[in-house]
Amino acid sequence: MSRNLLTRRNLVLASMLIVLAGINWSIAGKEKHLATGHIVYLDLAPVDPRSLMQGDYMALRFRIGVQVYQALPKSEEYKRWRHNAEGADGYVIVAQDDKGVAQFNRLYSEGELLAKNELRLRYRVRNGAVKFATNAFFFEEGQGELYESARYGQFRVNDTGDLLLAAMYDKDLAKLEAKAPD
Helix, strand or coil, rough: CHHHHHHHHHHHHHHHHHHHHHHHHHHHHHHHHHCCCCCEEEEECCCCCCHCCCCEEEECCHHHHHHHHCCCCHHHHHHHHHHCCCEEEEEEEEEECCEEEEEEEEEECCCCCCCCCCEEEEEEEEEEEEECCEEEEEEECCCHHHHHHCCCCEEEEECCCCEEEEECCCCCCCCCCCCCCC
């Protein structure tokens, strides 16, 4: 009986180590993505301002997401019920202006070559909306007023087109940063 118990204990410990190693590997990958990814700014589309009042986060929507959604093929069912577009996940090709702000160019076709100033960004369609990496930005309690002026989300894009939200910026592309408490 004690040998069986020892084997179970070792199995549990080994499982925990594997899970912790996987989590740390994922964290290290995200940190590398944030440190080395290509910077791109996505223009915010108007969102429900009540999310700022609900505390500690703001709902995000991006102008380019609206353009992607309009470009997606729609089924007959969509036209009747106003639900999801066909092809729920994919890539959009954007061109960056001189400030690094992404401009919608076209939907990506498999194997397509990109021009020098173009990037491929992964999107997902969920509940009738196009999403890029996240649909919310969380901030420290009491900082909502600072982020009311947010007009751009700064993302880091890796080689596969995956995005990570790095920071929020105002209309002049000045980074919005919370002040340290006194």
